Amino acid sequence: MTTNPSYAPERDTSEGKVFTVTGGDWDTVVGAADPVSDERLIVNMGPQHPSTHGVLRLILELEGETVREMRSVVGYLHTGIEKNIEYRNWVQGTTFVTRMDYLSPIFNETAYSLAVEKLLGIEDEITERATTIRVLMMELNRISSHLVWLATTGMELGAISIMLYGFREREYILEIFEMISGLRMNMAYVRPGGVAQDVPDSAVAKIREFLKVMPKRLKEYEDLLSGQPIWIERTQGVAVLDVTGCISLGVTGPVLRSAGLPWDLRKTMPYCGYENYEFDVPTSTDADVWGRYQVRLAEIRESLKIIEQALERLRPGPIMVADKKIAWPAQLAIGVDGLGNSLEHVAKIMGQSMESLIHHFKLVTEGFRVPPGQVYVAIEGPRGELGAHAVSDGGTRPYRVHFREPSFVNLQALPAMAEGGLIADVIAGGASLDPVMGGCDR
Amino acid sequence: MVTTSPDKDPVTNQTPSQPGAKPGGGVPVQATPAGAHTGAPAELPPSSVAGRGMFGIQGSGDTSGFGGLVRRRVGAGGSERPYGSYFDEVYDALEEAFPGLDDAIEKVVVDRGELTLHVKAERIAEVARTMRDDESLRFELCSSVSGVDYLGADERRLHVTYHLASMTYRRRVRLEVAVGTDDPRVPTVTQVYPTADWQERETYDMFGVVFEGHPGLTRILMPDDWEGYPQRKDYPLGGVPVEYKGAEIPPPDRRRSYQ
Known part of the structure; x- marks a missing residue:
């Protein structure tokens, strides 16, 4: 020297x-x-790093550019949603769970509602239209969630244009959500017993328009990315995790399917009538970021198929259970100031029927009682198995609700994907898990 | 909601028949009617920790009488054979693969189409291993590990539930263990299901269940220096009264609300 x-x-x-x-x-x-030969550098990435999908903190032990050890730190977005639910009634719980994984609100609501319905023992009484609307909304939500994945992952790997396009198409779906529920995100639309509001005809027309536009846009994404050398270099053979690794670490969803196991709860343990829809479960055997990209794009296409079938099955009918002791006693309507009670309903309970007023008051302030017991309901979210474990003690409030959040469980796999690779691939690997910290930390 | 000390059960310590008991601000307590059958709405246990009253608070001079309402808690009894569905098959297979199963299982509950095996806390890891490895069981995936605090309903109030899924046979089973707050130790299942790592940390974080043999049992969602276990039912909510437009809104645990 x-x-x-x-x-x-x-x-x-x-x-x-x-x-x-x-x-x-x-x-x-x-x-x-010579930092490569004898020095290990500890780098603290996050919790404010732009490419960690929110507030995820990664502690990396580096040797040069190689990651030797990695630990992830979560909890920065913990909002105590599970605790809060215990102090609200069963219907109000929907407004909390919808805020967990903010990219898949409809899935959170559906898992929660299915659990409450199972506790009540009214699964068979859910109307066909309500179930079809749930499927329709879930698949739209799956597409919007995958689009955000594509957009943010593209951005993190240096493809800025795909970010703009991904968010553009997602905006289209959010507009549909707004037409149906009155809100773009965190809609609290799926409620125990059915859904909050019927789908207007204008929304159906908009969805049909979307079904026409989307395949062309998907083709555009593939034209942009699939042949691009940088994208291929950054994704192929990066952050590999095989089926054994996935299952032992509890990883489900597109990441598991990209490793080759066609495990999709919509097919394997059907709910909401998914067994009656025709669609395929896309898989890949690459087990890398590239495979996950391919699987997610293919899943968007399958979701489009399901949406088309759901639209055909949408027959007029009730959207809430007939049981007036459970159904929210409101006829919601979209007024000039947003979603609220319809004026006719307000006129009725305030001016004409004292019993309606009492009933409304009791159900809204006190809520309905749910027989004691516990259930676990799992659905296929955009990130994997989304499970709701709901416990009732017979009261009007949830005794305990726990969510098995795929973001939380999947993030455990990040060290297995990243250790021994380059630091740049930590970003690609983490992004390919598609973690949403709101869901992870709840 | 009434805050109670962790080990004192407000319901069992003060039964309605005790002459000295004065729940609900001195309002006479409803006696259990002769021949009453369980399951009627009024007899279902309420959400309140105290198991008493309809409005969540006490000592407010409530004269309606509902503040003194005491409801009996109904514990889940074990189910009898046949369990129905695939449950008998699962139990038989487990019995065959796990010698001395009767020793390890406390009770079997079949409710709402779900099978729950209540396992003795110290045997959970062995049972989980058999559930995963046996050819005719094959519960490869541990979906979820979480806790429930049954304060007032069970002496061993902290329950840990494990939701296992068999991908081969497309079945689900719930394992459940119960421990008391004085010695809340459960063997870890991370050696069987590595995915339980963070989920056990979360259960420790929220309920204070200590998983023995866990590779790094630290808090995960709450800050490292947090005191107490927030998801326990006797965890104080805290808060201060807030004045709004002349009216005083009490903190959450002193608020009057229907239960």
């Missing part, structure tokens, strides 16, 4: 070598130490 002592003197301390840089040639300074 030849260094000009007047430029960069070095001394050994208990913490390692310390250099005092006073100027001179940068190459001389850098040449004085």
Whole structure:
């Protein structure tokens, strides 16, 4: 080692070598130490790093650019949703769970509602139209969630244009959501017993329009990315996790399917009548980021198929259970100031029927009682198995609701994917898991 | 909601027949009617920790009488054979693969089309291993691990539930263990299901269940220096009264609300 002592003197301390840089040639300074050979560098990535999907913190132990060890730290977005639900009634729980994984609100609501319905023992009484609307909304939501995945992952790997296009098409879906539920996100639309509001004809027309537009747009995405050398380099053979690794770490959803196991709860343990829809479960055997990209794009196509079938099955009918002790006693309508009670209903309970008013008051303030017991309901969310474990003690409030959040469980797999790889691939691997910290931390 | 000390059960300590008991602000307590059958709405256990009253608070001078309402808690009894569905098959297979199963299982509950095996806490890891490895069981995936605090309903109030899924046979089973707050130790299942790692950490974080043998049992969602276990039912909610337009809104656990 030849260094000009007047430029960069070095001394050994208990913490390692310390250099005092006073100027001179940068190459001389850098040449004085060889970080690759003997030094391990701890890098704290996040929780405010733009490519960690929210507030995920990664602690990386690096040797040069190679990640030797990695630990993830979560909990920065913990909002105590599961605790909060215990102090609200069963219907109000919907407004909480919808805010967990903010990219898949309809799935959270559906899992929760299915659990409450199972506790009540009214699964058979859910009307066909309500179930079809749920399927329709879930598949639209799956597409919007996958689009955000495509957009953010593209951005993180340097493809800015796909970010713009992904969010553009997602906006289209959010507009549909707004037409149906009155809200773009966190809709609290799926309720125990059915859905909050019927699908207007204008929304059906808009969905049909979307079905026409989307396949062309998907083709555009593939034209943009699939042949692009940088995209291929950054995704193929990166962050590999095989089926054994996935199952032992509890990873489900597109990541598991990209490893080759066609495990999709819509097919394997059907709910909401998915057994009556025709669609395929796309898989890949690459088990890498590329495979997950392919699987997600294919899943968008399958979701489009399901939406088309759901639209055909949409027959007029009730959207809530007939049981007036459970159905929310409101006829919601979209007014000039947003979604609210219809004026006719308000006129009726306020002016004509004292019993209606009492009933409304009791059900809204006190809620309905749910027989004691516990159930676990799992559905296929965009990120994997989304499970709701609901416990009732017979009261009007949930005794305990726990969500098996795929984001939370899947994130455990990140060290297995990242260790031994390059630091740049940590970003690609993490993005390919599609974690949403709102869901992970709840 | 009434805050109670962790080990004192407000319901069992004060039964309606005790002469000295004064729940509900001195309002006479309803006696259990002769010949009453369980399952009627009024007899279902309420959400309130105290198991008493309709409005969640006490000592408010409530004269309606509903504040003194005491409801009996109905514990889930074990189910008898045949369990129905695939449950008998699963139990038989487990019995064959796990010698001395009767020792390890406390009760079997079949409810709402779901099978729950209540396992002795110290045997959970062995049972889980058999559930995963046996040819005719093959519960490869541990979907979820979480806790429930049955304060007032069970002496061993902290329950841990494991939701297992068999991908081969497309079945689900719930394992459940119960421990008390004085010695809340459960063997870890991370050696069988590595995915339980974070989920056990979350259960420890929220309920204070100590998973023995866990590779790094630290808090995961709450800050490292947090005191107490927030999801326990006797965890104080805290808060201060807030004045809004002249009216005082009490903190959440002192608020009057239907239960």
